[in-house]
Amino acid sequence: MRYLMTTGQNSRQPDEALFAEMGAFIEEMTAAGILIATGGLEPGGVKVTSEGDEITVTDGPFVEAKEEILGFALVEVSSHEEALEVSRRFRRIVGDGDSILHRVMGP
Template sequence: MRYLMMTKGGRQPDEKLYAEMAQFVEEMTAAGVLLTTGGLDPAGFRVSSSGEEMTVTDGPFTEAKEAIGGFALVEVRSKEEAVELARRFRRIVGDGESLVHQVFGP
């Protein structure tokens, strides 16, 4: 089962956060569950459609604290395992919110 984990908010990056996150990423990589990670441009853009009409709107769309800041794609055996990884992540980065979606397809 693959899950896309996205994060909103968290504490300001410092040396301790970088060290804790590096250890967490190393553990997930060694366990074979981490497929990829990345940061996201907080501005982004939106593409919407209505019939044949397409509209592209530049961001940002939310307050900075609500913007999706980064993501991880993981492969785990169960939803419970994905939940535990998300909990561990939140303990490292602090207050905020993580969105976790199962990824379907090949």
């Protein structure tokens, strides 16, 4: 099963210790074959809307800065519980904040 975890603002400020902990976590998840992809997201984004034959492109941001999605991880795990545990471990590293976990449907 694949899950996409997105994350926004975190309470822990980036420093060398955070980078070291996150690096070790990423290496562990990659070596275990769990982590497929991870990355930061550009603030704001672009919204593409279709209505009939008309396509509209609107520059962001679209939400309050505290709600903006800043990064993601795509993981492949054997169960929903394992995806939750990966998310819990991530939250323990980065501190207070929100992550949203979605199961990716399909092959």
